[in-house]
Amino acid sequence: DSTGFYTDNGLEQSVMVSRIPHRVKKEFQQEILTLMGLHHKPKPRAPGKETSAPRFMIDLYNKLHGSGASGSIEDDDEDEHPHFFSRTLENEMPKLNSSDVIMSFVNHVHKIHFLRHERDRTFFFDFGEVSPQETVTGAELRLYKAKDRRGRHTTYHIEVFTIQQGVDEQDKILVPETNHLVSSDFEGWILMNVTNAADSWTIMPASNMGLYLKITDMSTGQELRPNHIGIVGHRGDPDKQAFLVCFFKMSQQLHVRRTR
């Protein structure tokens, strides 16, 4: 029966701490969870590591740690690198320079009643577990665009709006967040800057009513559905589903542990 803790037995050889009573082992586990800022062991529902958000994060982790040899990570000295992700990938992802936490959010639009019928145009990212003491340094909505099957050469205007509460309870208003021009023959990830929205949702989680996507053909002025220009929707490949990446800087106060 493994304990999860292995110590030096004085003979330059690690041995399992086998005599830890079950109760003490549980307390050790709880202490480590507390160090990680967690109240309980997370229970993710059917976490698929092959879906787009986890894959992006695993790739990022492996790039940050060189070969990706997960068992032998040597992180920065704390005094030399005040921000964790400062030493690598600066050209690739400038926001890393000031980030302590990177979080990818899965689209939970199917859980939101008033957004359900527009699942490929709307997005809902749950910021309920983000601490208001964390500061958003950047946020990107990542949409995967395959080649335009219509075969026309044109440019599309992609706009992202935040959905906000109107005067009446039933009313929802769209507030422009960001926009981007993309060529019809482009294939790959489109990055939309939604930092303002993520910042608002972090400070006021109740204001989070999701995002709305609008696509216009620049040559005809016609509004198009995302799948018409090749943007992968909820029925598409799991590794090409839209997701949100958010970069946070942690407040220094979070490192002061409370006396228990």
Next chain:
Amino acid sequence: SARRQMDTRTAVSHRDDSHWTWRRTRRYVRPVCRRKTMYVDFEDLGWQSWIIAPEGYSAFYCDGDCIFPLGLNMNATNHAIVQLLLHTVKSQTMPKPCCSPTKLSAISVLYFDDNSNVILKKYRSMKVKACGCH
């Protein structure tokens, strides 16, 4: 040095009293302050369902005596030397310097939350890089 020679002589001259000798000998051979291995294995904790990486990490810990001369110990602070002098004069009331971490480093952990979001987070002060006498 004089004290250590005395301890050795005492230990040898009381070899017949095995219990007493063991205590004296053990006290004499206790290692000086140094970093020792402690590995926290997330897989063996049964946490692989939510921690994606790493599989575990070397936390290390500090163990051993801070004994005279402190030059034998790793990274003894100036104050530890004063503390040990005081302890030598008043051993009953003044504690010895403690063997504890002098340099710590961070680890990064990649894990799922309850909403199946993935978090890459830095945790400071999780690994002992060096031990010393304080």
